[in-house]
Structure formats: C-alpha cells, structure tokens
Amino acid sequence: MHENVPGPVGSGSQSDTAASDAGHSGDALTATVRGLLPSLTPAAARIASLIVEDPAQVARSTISELSTLAGTSESSIVRTARALGFAGYPELRLALAASAARQAPRSTLTSGITPEDSTAEVIAKLVHTESQAVRETATQLDPEQLAGAVRAVCGGGQLHLAGVGASGLVAQDLQQKLARIGRPCHAHGDSQSALTSAVLLGEGDVFLAVSHSGESRDVLEPLRRASAGGAVTVVITNHPLSTAARLADFVLVSAGRETTFRPGAMASRISQLVVVDCLFVCVAQRTYEVSSRALRVTHAALEGDRVG
Template sequence: MQENVVRPAGSGPGNATAASDAGDALTATVRGLLPSLTPAAARIASLIVEDPAQVARSTISELSVLAGTSESSIVRTARALGFAGYPELRLALAASAARQAPRSTLTSGITSDDSAEEVIAKLVHTESQAVLETATQLDAGQLTGAVLAVCGGGQLHIAGVGASGLVAQDLQQKLARIGRPCHAHGDSQSALTSAVLLGEGDVFLAVSHSGESRDVLAPLRRAAAQGATTVVITNHPMSTAARLADFVLVSAGRETTFRPGAMASRISQLVVVDCLFVCVAQRTFDTSSRALRATHEALEVDRKG
C-alpha cells in the first residue's frame, strides 16, 4: 500500500492547468479534506470553502474570531494544506476569489425562483467546474500506477453502490469494449464474495464518493488482505477507503442546492473513469484497436441486419 500524501492544490505531477488554476484547486482540495479534519480545522476549512474572499481579507486574528479557534490552529491548517504559513494561504485564496468573482451569480446555487435558463446556466457551470477541479486533483502518478495494474492481466473487479455503482458499470462497459474482461458489482455481497477469491496480480477497484461506505470498505479490505492491488476513486483523499488503497484517484464534485452528493460526484467520477480507460487503451493500443473495430463492426452488422 502506498502512502497517500496531501499535496498543495494544483501541485500534482502532470496537471497541465496546475499553475493557472492553483487558486481554484485549493477550495476543491479543502472541500475533499473536510470530513477528515479535526473540529477546529474543519471550522477554518468551512470558511475557506464558503467564502475564500473573506478569509483572504482576514488577518489571522480576525479569522481566529470568525472560526472560533486559535491562531495556532490556523497555522497548522495552512501547513496541512501545503503552505508555509497563513500569509501564503491568504495569497492563494485571494487568487481563488479573484477567479470566482465574475461568476458569483452562477456559484450561488439554484433557487426555487430560477428560470429554466438560469437552471441550465448554473448546472452547466457547476458541472464544468467539477471537471476542471478534478483535473487539478487527479494525480498523474497515481493514475499511471492504476493503469499498469489494470493492464496486468489478472482478474479485475469493480465495486460501487448507488450512483457510484452506475460509474462502476460505465467503466466495466468501456473496458469490455477493448477486450479487458472485468466484473462490476453493485452490492456488497457480490463484491465481497469476489474479493475473497482474488490474489496477487488481481485488481479490486472501488468507487465511493465519501470513501466511507461500508458496502465498499468490507470487500476492499478483503481484497487487500488477499494480496490484490487496490484502487479507489473518491472525493475524499484522506478517507478510510483512500488509506486502504494502493492507488487513489481523486474526483472533485461539489454539493449545491437540489444536488445531493450522489449527483455532485457522478460527473467528476466519470472524468476519472474516462482518464483511466483512455490510458489503458493507449497502453494496449494494438489489442484495444482491434477489439474496438471488431465490436463496432458487430454493432453495425446488427443495426443493418
């Protein structure tokens, strides 16, 4: 199992937009870490997510009052996010606030009075942000490790429950089209009974927005105990599932009005799935190309049939 380290926002290798989007990526990073923070750090993080401009304007003493915590807690939180101290965190938040300012009406959430046009604009903006933020959170090194494991030729089992189960099925369908046999499990019993039969060279991939779903954690633990390589797609890089995994692929979906976690996570998880699939197809180009041609021709014959 590899040690999963939280890097400063936008610092992951291979992130083409890292330099320009570091400020925007910071709030996505903080949002993903919220569930794993101490109560004091979580209050500071909540203020960062809700209003980065206000935090950027606040001195450490002012933020201490706003968050109801000590100045030393603020410094520790800044360092946990990869900054030397609070001044550096303020600068990054100021950059984030500057980028978000022109879009304030789109980031305010959907209300009961919004027109259909406003709903479309806000949803498109939110989902576009999920895609961009996922690009800053997805670590190229972790992705490469997961790709090599999937290409290894052993058994591949994918697990996810609810909306994450639909994402697991999407990945299974994609890989099947390029000749990579795999199984998708939408319930804990099916995943568990498959996990106990895995071994070295096999892969167990779990999809979980929270990283804390018991339906996914139990088979993930068993697969790891059996010696299989474990991969997790999650929104929370410090979650239990992430700590259990050899490779962690971080998505970045946010919750807004009328959009519970299951909806918020789906788009960002599918971005991760597409990146994984394309990299696998790229690495197995010859066999993948032949399989895609064969399956496409079969569907064309059936359609004309």
C-alpha cells in the same frame, strides 16, 4: 496498502502544485481543501469551510478577523494552515489571494439552485457546476497515481469493480468501456457480491472501488479483503484522506461539489466519470493494438446488427 495517499496540501507532488501554483484552475486550492474537509478537526473544518465558501474574503482577513469569523483561536488558524501544507497563515493568505485572482468574479451561477429559479437558470447553474467539477477534477487527479492504476488494469489477472448507488453506475460505465476493448471485468453493485469476489482475488488481480465519501461500508470490507489476498487495490473518491483511500494502493481523486438539489452521490458522478474516461483512454492507449482491433470488431458487429 497504499503508501502514498494524497495528504494535506503541500505534502506531495500533486498537493505541492495545488498549494504553490493553484493548478490549472483558480479553484484548485479550494477544491483540494474541500476534499480534505471530512478529515479535519471541528475547528480546522470551520476555517476550511470559510476558505471553500469565499477564499477572497479569507485572503483579505487578518488572523484576528478570521479567528472571529470562524469562532476559533488564532493558534487553531496557524495549525490549520500548517495542516494544509503552508508555513503559516501569511503563506495561506497569499495562496488564496492568487487563487481568488484567477477565478472569474462570483456570480449567481456559483450559488445553489433555489425553488424560485427559472428553468433557464437551473440549466445555467447545473452546466456551470458540472463544468467546474470537470476542471477541478483535472487539478486533483494525480498523473502518477493514474499511471499506476493503468498498469494494474492492463495486467492479465482478474479485474473486479465495485460501487453502490450512483457510484455503482460509474463502475458499470467503466466495465462496459473496458469490455469494448477486450479487457474482461466484473462490476458489483452490492456489498455481498463485491465481498464474495474480493476474497477470491490474489496476486496479479485488481479490485477497483468507487466511493464519493470513501467511507461506504459496502466497499471498505471488500477493499480490505482484496488487499489482504494480495490484489492491487484502486479507489476513485472525492476524499483523499478517507478510509478507502488509506486502504488503496492507488487513489484517483475526483472533485464533485454538492448543491441544494444535488447531494454528494449526484455531485460526484460527473467528476467520477471524468476519472473513468481518463483511466479507460490510458488503458486503451497502453494496449493500442489489442484495443483498436477490439473497437473495430465491436463497432462492426453493432453496425451489422443495426443494418439487420
């Protein structure tokens, strides 16, 4: 079972960076808070939602003003700030002010798509949102967790991938990429197939699950069974405190954002594919001779097929 699940902001090396430096993007802190939202208490979630929606406003608000805005007590605000890894509300305000200062001015691109938007506006908003998801994923993806997952995937044991719906497409994408560099693996798009494979895994094997929420029953039981059998478990998820994250040995955090016409499953896809690409490239780098030869051979085979 995973012993270093990314905790609240400030609890680990990755989160410390998010809290004190706001990462490479002005949205790093709010992206981290967004990922923790499902795991917070109702009062803390109301405060966190305000942080995600308008960090600049929270940074400008006194503790009494924020208490009124969130409909919570001042003590709840202090507890929430501490849960996010800060000594108190003043420190959280400073971090949010710094984060807001690094962000571009708010514009219509940051709002959801509406029925009145033109086609050009839809394109602009989608491109903005997905570009933002890529940048935020870079701030949330822990290099140490990624390195551990890469070592596991590079091992010689069985490798099974699981994901349902949109997450299943991401698992299939990783399976196809790894197959091109000579790392055989199996991608499962339904719970029964994932479970019957997971129970047969043991030491040296790897089970990797993709789940936006980290709470999908279709992957939780296979994760438990794979872990119980001694396999290394890896999870790609938007929520670092989810059940799946707590079950996994390595957690790779993505940062997709939901909008009006893009529910979680769709919003997570681009950011999950960024994580998959990072994992794949690191595996190919670590197994450079085998991977480069496999890519040459498969490329030549495809080119020959096209010529024929």
